Amino acid sequence: xxxxxxxxxxxxxxxxxxxxxxxxxxxxxxxxxxxxGANGSGKSTMSKVINGVVVLDGGQLLxxxxxxxxxxxxxxKNLGIxxxxxxxxxxxxxxxxxxxxxxxxxxxxxxxxxxxxxKENTEQLLSLFQGTYKTELRPDDRVGxxxxxxxxxxxxxxAISFNPWVVILDEATASLDSRQVQRLFELIGDWKKAxxxxxxxxxxxxxxxxxxxxxxxxxxxxxxxxxxxxxINDKELVxxxxxxxxxxxxxxxxxxxxxxxxxxxxxxKDLQTESLHGVSFNVHEGELIGIGGLRGQGQRDLLLSLxxxxxxxxxxxxxxSPKKLRHPxxxxxxGLALIPGDRAREGLLYIRSILENLQLPSWAQYGFPxxxxxxxxxxxxxxxxxxxxxxxxAEPVSSLSGGNAQKVVLGKWLMRxxxxxxxxxxxxxxxxxxxxxxxxxxxxxxxxxxxxxxxxSDDEELVGLCDRVLVLYDGLIRIELSGASLTKENLIxxxxxxxxxxxx
Amino acid sequence: MKRRLSWDYLMIRYPAFFPFILMxxxxxxxxxxQPNMLERETLNSNMRVFLPLILVTVGQAIVxxxxxxxxxxxxxxxxxxxxxxxxxxxxGSPEQMWQFVLISLLAGMxxxxxxxxFIAYLRLQPIITTxxxxxxxxxxxxFILPNPGGGIYADIANLYRTSTPLGLPLAFxxxxxxxxxxxxxxxxxxxxxxxxxxxxxxxxxxxxxxxxRVQFSIxxxxxxxxxxxxxxxxxxxxxGNAEIGGQxxxxxxxxxxxxxxxxxxxxxxxxxxxxxxxxxxxxxxxISFAHINTWWETLVKALIIVxxxxxxGIIALIRRRRA
Numbered sequence: 032x033x034x035x036x037x038x039x040x041x042x043x044x045x046x047x048x049x050x051x052x053x054x055x056x057x058x059x060x061x062x063x064x065x066x067x068g069a070n071g072s073g074k075s076t077m078s079k080v081i082n083g084v085v086v087l088d089g090g091q092l093l094x095x096x097x098x099x100x101x102x103x104x105x106x107x108k109n110l111g112i113x114x115x116x117x118x119x120x121x122x123x124x125x126x127x128x129x130x131x132x133x134x135x136x137x138x139x140x141x142x143x144x145x146x147x148x149x150k151e152n153t154e155q156l157l158s159l160f161q162g163t164y165k166t167e168l169r170p171d172d173r174v175g176x177x178x179x180x181x182x183x184x185x186x187x188x189x190a191i192s193f194n195p196w197v198v199i200l201d202e203a204t205a206s207l208d209s210r211q212v213q214r215l216f217e218l219i220g221d222w223k224k225a226x227x228x229x230x231x232x233x234x235x236x237x238x239x240x241x242x243x244x245x246x247x248x249x250x251x252x253x254x255x256x257x258x259x260x261x262x263i264n265d266k267e268l269v270x271x272x273x274x275x276x277x278x279x280x281x282x283x284x285x286x287x288x289x290x291x292x293x294x295x296x297x298x299x300k301d302l303q304t305e306s307l308h309g310v311s312f313n314v315h316e317g318e319l320i321g322i323g324g325l326r327g328q329g330q331r332d333l334l335l336s337l338x339x340x341x342x343x344x345x346x347x348x349x350x351x352s353p354k355k356l357r358h359p360x361x362x363x364x365x366g367l368a369l370i371p372g373d374r375a376r377e378g379l380l381y382i383r384s385i386l387e388n389l390q391l392p393s394w395a396q397y398g399f400p401x402x403x404x405x406x407x408x409x410x411x412x413x414x415x416x417x418x419x420x421x422x423x424x425a426e427p428v429s430s431l432s433g434g435n436a437q438k439v440v441l442g443k444w445l446m447r448x449x450x451x452x453x454x455x456x457x458x459x460x461x462x463x464x465x466x467x468x469x470x471x472x473x474x475x476x477x478x479x480x481x482x483x484x485x486x487x488s489d490d491e492e493l494v495g496l497c498d499r500v501l502v503l504y505d506g507l508i509r510i511e512l513s514g515a516s517l518t519k520e521n522l523i524x525x526x527x528x529x530x531x532x533x534x535x
Numbered sequence: 536m537k538r539r540l541s542w543d544y545l546m547i548r549y550p551a552f553f554p555f556i557l558m559x560x561x562x563x564x565x566x567x568x569q570p571n572m573l574e575r576e577t578l579n580s581n582m583r584v585f586l587p588l589i590l591v592t593v594g595q596a597i598v599x600x601x602x603x604x605x606x607x608x609x610x611x612x613x614x615x616x617x618x619x620x621x622x623x624x625x626x627g628s629p630e631q632m633w634q635f636v637l638i639s640l641l642a643g644m645x646x647x648x649x650x651x652x653f654i655a656y657l658r659l660q661p662i663i664t665t666x667x668x669x670x671x672x673x674x675x676x677x678f679i680l681p682n683p684g685g686g687i688y689a690d691i692a693n694l695y696r697t698s699t700p701l702g703l704p705l706a707f708x709x710x711x712x713x714x715x716x717x718x719x720x721x722x723x724x725x726x727x728x729x730x731x732x733x734x735x736x737x738x739x740x741x742x743x744x745x746x747x748r749v750q751f752s753i754x755x756x757x758x759x760x761x762x763x764x765x766x767x768x769x770x771x772x773x774x775g776n777a778e779i780g781g782q783x784x785x786x787x788x789x790x791x792x793x794x795x796x797x798x799x800x801x802x803x804x805x806x807x808x809x810x811x812x813x814x815x816x817x818x819x820x821x822i823s824f825a826h827i828n829t830w831w832e833t834l835v836k837a838l839i840i841v842x843x844x845x846x847x848g849i850i851a852l853i854r855r856r857r858a
Contacts, residue, residue: 084741105743120741122734124801125727133731133742136724143722189742 034095034196035059036081036112036228042089043076043252050076054090055254056230056247058197063219063229065239065260068249069272069490069523074232075117077249078201081230082114083107113195117202119186123175128153130174131189156188159218163211179206187215197228204233205327216242234325236265236527248272269524293317295351296482297337297451302345304332308506309345314451314484319477321497322486324526329506330486334453337484338362338369349451363392365451368444372456372486378440379428386410386424389443413442418468434465441472452476454485458492470496490526494519504528550795551807557793557843558810561817568824579699582706585816587612587768588786589706589809592794593713594760595787596808598661601753602733602800603654606665608761608787610672611646612780615639615765617676620685620775627688640762646672647758648751655750665754669784676777685775695770710809717805729753734801790815793843814843 041054051073058064068074079085081092083101092099094110101107104114114120121130128149137148153170168181177185183206190198204212219229219242231243239246240260247257248271256271297314307329314320322330336343339356347354349365356362359369371377379388389410390397397406410424417438421431428436437457444452454473458466473483473496487493493500499513502525510525512518566572572581591608598605622635646668653664686692698705720726731739732749740746761780768779794811796803818839822832 103743104741108743114741116741120738122731122738122801124734125730129727129730133727133739134724134744136727138724141719142724143719144724144727146722 033060033226034111034228035093036197037093037096038077038081038090039093040090041077041080041087041092043073043080043085043087049252051080051249052252053254054080054249054252055257056081057245057257058228058230060196060226060228061223062244063223063231063242064245064247065243066230066232066247066249067239067268067272072249072272073252074249075201076252078114078199078230078232081107082112082199084114108193108195111194111196112199113190113193113197114199115183115187115190115201115203117205119182121174121182121186121189124173126171126173127157127168127177127185128170130185131156131192133189135193152192156192159188160184160211160214163208163214180208180211183207184211191222196226197230198222199230199232201232202234204235204238212238234527236268236524239268240265265524265527269520269527273519273523296349297484298346298348299337300346300348302333302336302343302347304329304336304341304343306332306506307336307343310503310506310508312501312508312511314482316482317477317480318498319473319483319485319496321493321500322484322503323490323493323500323512323522324503324509326488328503330503331455332506333503334369334455334484334486337453338367340369363447363449366449367451367453368392368447368449369453370441370444370455370457372459374433374436374440379436381429382427384425385414385419385421385428385431385439388428388439389413389424389446392443393446409446413446417442417445417472434461437461437465437469441469445476450481452481452483454483454487456486456488458487458489466492490519490522494522502526550803551810552795553847554794554807554810554814557846558814558817561814561821565817565821565824568821575699575702575704579697579704579706581816581820582704583696583771585813586706586709587764587771588783588790588816589710589713589812590760590764590767591783591787592790592808592812593717593805594757594764596791596794596796596803596805597729597760598753598757599788599791599796599798600733600800600803601729601749602736603661603750603753604665604788604798605647605650605754605757605761606662606784607646607650607669607672608757608764609780609782609784610669610676611643611758611761612765612768612783613676613777614642614646614672614679615762616769616772616779617680617685617775617777618642619687619766619769621680623687623691625686625688627691629688629691632687632691636766639766640759643758643760643762643765644755645758646761647755650758651751651754654754655747673777673780676780680775680777683774683776683778686773687769689773692770692773695767713809714806721804725749725752730801732800786815787812789840789844793840815840 036058038054038056041051043051054073054077056064056066056077066074066077076085080087081101083104083106086102092101099110122133125133131153132149136144137152139145150170157168157170164181166181168177174182174185183203187200187203204215207215222229231239233239243260245258246260246263246268248255248268250272293316295313296316300311302310310329310333322333324330332341335341337347337356339358339362347356349367354361354365375381380391386407390406394401407424414421414424419438419442420435428439431439441457458469461469470492473485477483485493485497494517497517499511500517500522501511502509502522504526509528512521512525569577571577591612595605595608618639619635623632650665650668653659654661695705700708721729728739728744728749731742731744732746736746764783765780769775772779790811791803791808792798792811793814794803794807794809796808818836822836827835
């Protein structure tokens with residue numbers, strides 16, 4: 032029996048941010064549809080709309096061409112729509128079996144969960160991925176103690192355990208190794224034959240071409256193209272994902288040759304952490320180096336390990352002398368500053384005043400008892416140079432807009448006069464005007480001789496602003512783009528791991 | 536997977552392991568100081584004092600597993616105590632007593648429903664909400680019985696104080712019953728929901744667990760258990776006092792945490808917290824038998840409790856250092 036699920040002209044806002052403005056998707060039994068798009072193009076939102084986790088603001092869902100309304104995940108589930116969530120829906124304290132069968136536990140006559148039955152059923156499901164587990168996986172293992180790839184497999188098994196007719200795989204392959212991906216694809220092949228459908232969301236071009244029958248491309252919340260995979264190649268797909276005319280008006284500072292001539296201020300050799308598998312690069316004084324790639328390819332680990340925030344192995348030399356950084360304090364002493372991306376959680380104390388936030392890393396300079404007057408004067412000056420729009424230094428940071436709050440995060444580190452700045456996606460959720468100010472400021476800082484390592488999920492920024500961009504893929508530097516090769520096409524292609532090196 | 540009998544494995548798999556050791560230790564010390572402790576009369580007089588806290592702790596333990604906290608349990612104990620002491624009275628008949636026992640249980644569940652409504656449906660912070668309602672409940676208790684007094688008929692009270700079926704304290708049977716009921720509940724679907732909601736509420740919601748209803752239910756259970764404790768403590772003391780539940784809130788939380796239930800939710804059980812509550816009682820006993828100067832009593836007791844709370848953390852720290 033052929034079934035179909037369609038989404039038409041879907042609109043979804045999160046507060047003032049438009050996640051989807053015109054999203055469309057069609058899935059029929061027996062096919063795999065790849066949902067493709069750059070960072071923040073609305074893929075995850077789309078999947079959450081068709082599985083009922085978020086309520087849509089506009090548009091229509093059609094199930095077998097009849098209007099449908101998914102008010103909760105339960106409703107979608109009952110209609111046979113299963114989701115493998117990107118940020119896993121597993122409960123770490125519970126066992127594998129309990130997690131898979133949660134809400135659908137087989138019961139005994141006296142109303143207790145039939146442990147034997149769920150154990151047997153779980154073993155059956157686990158056998159689907161037999162031979163790809165790194166450890167001996169048992170139904171009564173706690174999910175919290177499993178490695179990420181096995182958690183992901185459990186999430187997949189949980190989704191298919193109630194025999195849905197459509198499975199949404201949201202980045203399900205991101206944490207799997209090649210054997211596990213291979214096995215998953217074999218299973219998808221079986222599901223297709225059994226008249227099931229799959230919505231496949233992935234950033235890996237190679238996988239999309241291997242498994243998908245159809246594609247649907249999202250760009251800035253709009254569906255900009257859909258069709259059969261056999262009618263398209265990877266270059267054309269990449270082109271669809273990129274905006275035709277760029278709104279980016281900033282041009283790179285043209286002093287690259289001079290910069291290369293300057294001394295190396297940061298040397299990284301074979302840096303390894305949990306998600307970095309050996310990264311080496313050099314940074315010259317005054318350079319603005321971009322770190323690109325899809326989210327979660329190790330960029331955050333790179334910045335955090337340089338700041339001494341997480342344990343790492345490998346060598347880091349700062350201004351020519353090798354350093355082992357064990358604590359952010361040590362990194363700060365070397366003149367490093369990390370501007371975190373998550374303002375609310377890592378960057379600011381929201382309910383405290385602007386003054387306190389700006390001075391938090393610098394109080395030590397003001398003696399004991401603190402020379403508040405001097406601190407205020409310095410903070411005032413920093414605020415002015417950043418063009419911070421505020422009612423006064425005593426106001427809480429929570430009174431500021433997102434862009435101005437981010438300026439405080441930047442300002443608090445600039446007050447320490449760092450030599451090397453590490454930026455972790457600083458323009459996320461910042462308005463366009465402030466972004467432009469940011470770009471000008473960053474370029475200015477480089478002219479002044481500061482060095483900047485700049486991770487951004489916004490590809491345009493990287494291309495428009497940076498001297499060089501290191502593209503991370505799967506914990507490795509896939510390619511270094513600079514000069515003529517630093518284009519959006521190349522950046523996206525490299526991010527996706529697409530094989531069009533000829534263009535570079 | 537490494538499947539050796541590691542400390543972590545024991546702690547996660549058997550959350551009652553540590554409180555068990557602690558309780559055995561306390562019993563041993565207590566026995567040393569009070570050799571007749573295991574005789575029927577002494578045992579019963581100890582257990583009947585421990586039982587009210589054990590009952591409150593069981594409710595608190597379930598709330599903690601579900602990812603909440605209930606600061607208002609002491610207030611509920613006081614309300615029940617004042618209701619019984621004023622409505623049944625020293626001359627009260629058994630019929631009257633059982634009638635008001637029923638009313639007390641309903642009152643406890645009502646108080647729990649108020650907490651549950653605020654927390655589950657209005658999505659308020661559990662700690663703030665129950666802290667606020669605790670004043671409401673203590674206030675109500677004071678309104679019912681402004682000055683200590685009243686009481687229940689002595690024969691009824693003695694039913695609680697002196698019953699030793701099969702030669703064992705009544706409390707043993709109550710604890711056994713609680714453990715059986717918990718063994719059943721925790722293996723039903725509701726039990727799984729409880730752990731799921733406490734473990735990671737978002738993930739539970741995405742899996743279509745009725746998160747709100749489960750959150751509501753834990754406070755009703757806690758209110759019910761607090762009411763049971765109120766009944767027990769009234770039969771123990773035979774009189775009424777609006778302040779009687781004051782100490783029990785924090786003691787129940789301490790007992791549950793010693794018993795292996797984490798504030799973060801989703802972990803633990805009921806057996807551990809029961810042993811935790813008994814350990815707190817035993818520590819009190821030890822201190823009074825060790826003839827410690829009254830002035831030092833609170834300090835020594837607090838030190839022992841802090842140590843008991845810190846031991847799992849200290850062990851984890853040592854293990855981290857070694858790794």
